[in-house]
Amino acid sequence: MTDTTxxxxxxxxxxxxxxxxxxxxVDLSAYAGEVLSIVxxxxxxxxxxxxxxxxxxQPTQGRIxxxxxxxxxxxxxxxxxxxxxxxxxxxxxxDHLTPAENLFLGSELTTKVMxxxxxxxxRMKAEATRVLHDRLGVTLKSMDAATESLSGGQRQxxxxxxxxxxxxxxxxxxxxxxxxxxxxETARTLKLIQVLKEQGLAVIVISHALDDVFEISDRIHVMRxxxxxxxxxxxxxxSEEVLGLITGAHKAA
Amino acid sequence: MTSxxxxxxxxxxxxxxxIGILGPxxxxxxxxxxxxxxxxxxxxxxxxxxxxxLDAALYMPMAMAMTFVITQRGIDLSIGSIAALSAIxxxxxxxxxxxxxxxxxxxxxxxxxxxxxxxxxxxxxFRVPDLIGTLAMDLVYRGFALVLAKGLVLARFPDLIxxxxxxxxxxxxPTPVVIGLLTLVAGYALLKFSHxxxxxxxxxxxxxxxxxxxxxxxRHRIYAYVLMGAMxxxxxxxxxxxxxxxxxxxxxxxxxxxxxxxxVGGTSLFGGRASILGSLAGVLLLSMMINxxxxxxxxxxxxxxxxxxxxxxSVAIYTWMQKKDRDGxxxxxxxxxxxxxxxxxxxxxxxxxxxxxxxxxGLLLASPPV
Numbered sequence: 001m002t003d004t005t006x007x008x009x010x011x012x013x014x015x016x017x018x019x020x021x022x023x024x025x026v027d028l029s030a031y032a033g034e035v036l037s038i039v040x041x042x043x044x045x046x047x048x049x050x051x052x053x054x055x056x057x058q059p060t061q062g063r064i065x066x067x068x069x070x071x072x073x074x075x076x077x078x079x080x081x082x083x084x085x086x087x088x089x090x091x092x093x094x095d096h097l098t099p100a101e102n103l104f105l106g107s108e109l110t111t112k113v114m115x116x117x118x119x120x121x122x123r124m125k126a127e128a129t130r131v132l133h134d135r136l137g138v139t140l141k142s143m144d145a146a147t148e149s150l151s152g153g154q155r156q157x158x159x160x161x162x163x164x165x166x167x168x169x170x171x172x173x174x175x176x177x178x179x180x181x182x183x184x185e186t187a188r189t190l191k192l193i194q195v196l197k198e199q200g201l202a203v204i205v206i207s208h209a210l211d212d213v214f215e216i217s218d219r220i221h222v223m224r225x226x227x228x229x230x231x232x233x234x235x236x237x238x239s240e241e242v243l244g245l246i247t248g249a250h251k252a253a
Numbered sequence: 254m255t256s257x258x259x260x261x262x263x264x265x266x267x268x269x270x271x272i273g274i275l276g277p278x279x280x281x282x283x284x285x286x287x288x289x290x291x292x293x294x295x296x297x298x299x300x301x302x303x304x305x306x307l308d309a310a311l312y313m314p315m316a317m318a319m320t321f322v323i324t325q326r327g328i329d330l331s332i333g334s335i336a337a338l339s340a341i342x343x344x345x346x347x348x349x350x351x352x353x354x355x356x357x358x359x360x361x362x363x364x365x366x367x368x369x370x371x372x373x374x375x376x377x378x379f380r381v382p383d384l385i386g387t388l389a390m391d392l393v394y395r396g397f398a399l400v401l402a403k404g405l406v407l408a409r410f411p412d413l414i415x416x417x418x419x420x421x422x423x424x425x426x427p428t429p430v431v432i433g434l435l436t437l438v439a440g441y442a443l444l445k446f447s448h449x450x451x452x453x454x455x456x457x458x459x460x461x462x463x464x465x466x467x468x469x470x471x472r473h474r475i476y477a478y479v480l481m482g483a484m485x486x487x488x489x490x491x492x493x494x495x496x497x498x499x500x501x502x503x504x505x506x507x508x509x510x511x512x513x514x515x516x517v518g519g520t521s522l523f524g525g526r527a528s529i530l531g532s533l534a535g536v537l538l539l540s541m542m543i544n545x546x547x548x549x550x551x552x553x554x555x556x557x558x559x560x561x562x563x564x565x566x567s568v569a570i571y572t573w574m575q576k577k578d579r580d581g582x583x584x585x586x587x588x589x590x591x592x593x594x595x596x597x598x599x600x601x602x603x604x605x606x607x608x609x610x611x612x613x614x615g616l617l618l619a620s621p622p623v
Contacts, residue, residue: 077467092462094455096525105455106466108448118446 005068006031007202008053008084008171013062015048022048024226025062030171030202035193037213037234038206040223041246046206049223050173053204054086055079083170085163089179091155095148099140099158100128102147103165131161135199136192153185160192164201172196173204178212190216210239224248276567277517277534284541288548296548306430307419309540311491313433315511316518316532317440318484321450321477323515324457326524329481331372331387333507334394336489339364340499341398343490344407347414354411362486368394369482373475391508398501408498418494429491436484441529449476457524506557513560514539517567539563555611562608569601 006029015023023045030036040046051057053064055073064071066082073079076086093102104124110117125143132138138157140150147158156177163172177193178186186209193216196203207213213220214234222229222245229245243249288296295301315332322329343361346352352360368390375386420428444450452473455463464470488507493499516522517538518531542563543556 076465090462092459092465094458094462094525096454096458097451101451101455105451105463106468108451110448117448119448119451121446 007067008071009065009068010049010053011063011065013049013052013059013064015052015057016060022226023052023059026223026226026228028053028221028228030204032170032202033197033200034219035197035203035205035217037217037220038204038223039208039210039213039220039242039246040229043225044223044246045226046223047175048226050086050175050204050206053079053171054084054173080166083166083168084173085166085169085171086173086175087156087159087163087177089176091159093147093155093159096146098125098144099132099147099150099161100125100143102158103128103131103162105162127165128161131165132157135164135195136161137195138192151185152181153188156181156185156189157192160196164196169201171202171204173206175206176208177205178207178209186212210242213242214239222246274519274528274531274534276519276570277531277538280517281534281538281541284538284545288545292548296545301544301548303427305537305540305544307427307495308544309536310427310429310433311488311495312507312511312514312536312540313430313533314436314484314487314491315481315507316514316536317436317529318477318481319511319515320440320518320520320527320529320532321444321453322481323512323520323522324453324524324527325474325477326457326460326522327376327383327474327477328512328522329369329372329387329478329485330384330508331368331391331394332481332485332488332511333504334391334398335365335368335482335485336492336504336507337499337501338394338398338401338489339368339486340489340493340503341402341407341501344410344493344499345401347410348407354413358413358417358490361490362483365486365489366479366483369479369485370475372482373478376478377471377474395501402501404500406498406500410493410497414490414494415497416494418491418497429495432487432491436487437529437533444527444529449473453477454525454527457521457526459525506560509560509564510539513564513567516571517563519571521571522568523572551612558611562604562611566601566604566608569604 008030010026010028013023013026013028014021026045026049028036028049038046038049048057052059055076055078058074064073066084071082073082073084079085094105097105100121101124104127109120109124109127111120111123112118129139129143132140136157138154138161140154147155150158160172160174163169174193177189181189190212193203193205205213205217217234219231219233220237220242221231222242224246225248229248232242232245315336319329319332339361342364343357346357346360347354372387372390375381375390376383379386381389416422416428417432418429422428423431444453452463452468452470455466455468456470456473460470485507489499489504492504514535515532516535518533518535519528520526520531539560542559546556546559547553
């Protein structure tokens with residue numbers, strides 16, 4: 001299931017904001033073709049952790065390696081360039097644009113007409129349809145409707161497609177992917193995560209929903225008070241044990 | 254995937270995307286019908302239709318640019334003063350310094366763009382909210398115009414200027430109408446096929462997400478104000494040519510007239526929804542309405558009442574439609590069952606009644622035919 005070398009690895013990451021230590025000496029590794037869940041209480045450091053992982057924050061101490069090579073990211077754009085992207089809880093879509101326009105927002109395809117760059121709308125639409133269908137198995141009823149008219153799950157598919165559109169994407173971080181979805185849409189999103197995993201991505205999911213976590217993840221990384229409270233293999237654990245790690249009632253072996 | 258959109262596939266669901274353009278078209282048809290019954294002879298004369306087009310043409314370039322500004326959730330309340338100031342400076346260049354008309358026209362447009370740039374910088378760099386920022390800049394530009402021109406009326410300009418304002422070289426269409434339509438076509442192309450157009454919608458739709466994808470939000474907001482400034486200067490130039498005269502107090506009604514036209518045309522004041530075609534329809538609607546008031550010999554000042562009521566009505570209707578969008582409720586049918594809707598319906602009926610009362614008042618108080 002997993003390779004022996006992790007795609008991305010964090011070594012002893014500490015992040016301080018002034019006097020507050022948000023992360024203390026955290027290690028994390030994610031493998032290709034694996035779903036790693038990060039769970040923890042509010043304020044346990046999950047968000048800070050993924051922001052460091054996706055280049056939004058720079059660690060105070062510690063280092064990150066990408067396929068064994070040291071990786072320093074100055075910004076989120078750096079992370080994307082290195083094949084790491086994130087899908088945020090609010091999805092960060094422009095609701096009045098079509099799915100294709102959202103997929104290519106900020107990096108539009110153009111053709112030159114008399115030396116002037118002109119948006120290649122038809123090409124972007126075809127490409128977006130292909131990415132949604134081939135990579136995610138999603139076919140939207142209309143590619144011309146505004147994104148706001150789509151269901152929550154479809155909107156999420158668009159947000160994921162925007163990340164996987166880059167062929168060199170290796171690590172996808174998803175923040176609370178099922179938090180805003182109904183049961184049917186949740187099931188679809190979990191299936192989508194499964195698909196991405198089978199395509200060899202390292203998928204890192206932050207979630208509060210333990211049921212979902214147990215259904216999709218291979219390993220569970222528990223955060224507590226800015227530290228790693230333990231990493232467990234999903235097949236070898238119970239929700240009681242994970243809950244214990246989250247609350248601190250149970251110490252990792 | 255099943256989706257919530259499927260349920261709204263009734264007749265209304267299919268029409269809904271076009272309401273932005275349908276709304277003003279229906280109102281245009283209503284005005285035409287009303288005038289066809291009341292004053293067909295005078296309203297539908299070729300010379301009167303020409304008059305309507307000439308009036309509408311003046312606002313087309315500004316409505317195009319305002320569509321971009323409003324789509325980005327911005328507003329520009331300084332365009333009347335930009336028009337006046339850039340036209341006054343152009344007039345002085347021509348009359349006092351004997352600058353060739355062609356060069357003066359280009360300088361006029363560049364001046365407008367520079368004033369727009371200043372607006373954009375005030376809003377993005379100094380972070381003054383657009384409403385206050387452009388309102389204050391309106392005072393500044395108008396003040397400069399007054400300082401420069403004092404009470405002077407500058408009149409009699411070279412042929413190039415009057416040609417732009419009221420010429421008729423293109424067969425049956427007046428030159429300003431051709432210029433106005435060309436700017437609208439250019440605006441449409443800009444909206445659909447340029448980065449600026451795409452990012453304008455994205456910024457209006459979700460500024461934070463746009464910034465996260467690496468779009469330089471402030472730069473594109475400044476672009477919109479620069480375009481607005483240049484088009485306001487073009488409006489001032491066209492007005493100068495049309496009247497063959499300009500003074501510091503010219504173009505006082507540009508701001509609300511243009512905003513009204515754009516909003517009536519379905520461009521949302523809350524950002525993200527742009528319709529250039531709707532803006533054209535809005536401009537035509539307002540010109541037809543004002544011309545109808547004139548044809549009916551209703552006093553000039555009622556125009557301002559009518560424009561104000563049109564703005565309130567259209568914003569209220571579009572806001573209601575957007576709220577419906579967010580609720581995720583499907584067609585019009587489910588809305589009729591909604592108690593909230595009844596309150597809005599009552600309010601709308603009240604507003605309509607008030608409008609009718611105002612029009613009747615206007616008719617009664619109208620000054621006798623001259």
